[in-house]
Amino acid sequence: MNKITIAIDGFSSTGKSTVAKQIAKHLGYVYVDSGAMYRAITYFAMQNGIIGENYFKVEDLIAQLPNVNLHFEFNKQLGFAEVYLNGINIEKEIRTLEVSRFVSKVATVSQVREQLVKQQKKLGQNKGVVMDGRDIGTVVFPDAELKIFMVASAEKRATRRYKELLARGDKVSYEDVLKNVEERDFTDTNRKDSPLVKAHDAIEIDNSDLTLEEQFNRVLELVNTTLAENK
Secondary structure (H helix, E strand, O other), rough: OOOOEEEEOOOOOOEEEEEEHHHHHOOOOEEEHHHHHHHHHHHHHHHHHOOOOOOOOOHHHHHHHHHHEEEEEEEOOOOOEEEEEEOOEEHHHHHHHHHHHHHHHOOOHHHHHHHHHHHHHHHHHOOEEEEEOOOOHHHHHOOOOEEEEEOOOHHHHHHHHHHHHHHHOOOHHHHHHHHHHHHHHHHHHOOOOOOOOOOOOOOOEEEOOOOOHHHHHHHHHHHHHHHHHHH
């Protein structure tokens, strides 16, 4: 059977990663969380005093990029690949609200995007990959056979993220999470380099009121149709 490339883009906390993992597992495809790569570089910047509440030393980050080594390792118990920064598993560390506050700023740096896009293109060169992010269907894989664009209301997305953070044991307020979601939406859609936009041939899915099962089934239907068309 011919393999295809599946690009899933959309706003933060729209469930991109969740459905991408499900589809990749169902198909036996490689799953790549491009957002984790940007979060990892953001975490690196935070740990090295490059970014904080009132500062962002962009030139310092650019100079340090050669020292950032990222890779993914599949965790059988979790059922997905975790991200490693310079040999250290930082999957948990990059999912905090603190990292979320800065990741969109880091993602605006052209040199960061250039380095990560090269890695992402290499990961998908043999097809059979499901990748989610902000510019997968527009920049990383403009020729992907299936492009999906996920949307949901800011309030619904903030509620999901808030519950996830509470379940992890993080102490956060719903108001702070909603503010973060709205700020990331603005930054992602207004950056000069590869802004978040829907690819002209992407299929939009609004999952504001969909269950995880309904979302998976809708995406799987699109996948099966695309596979049939590309035999």
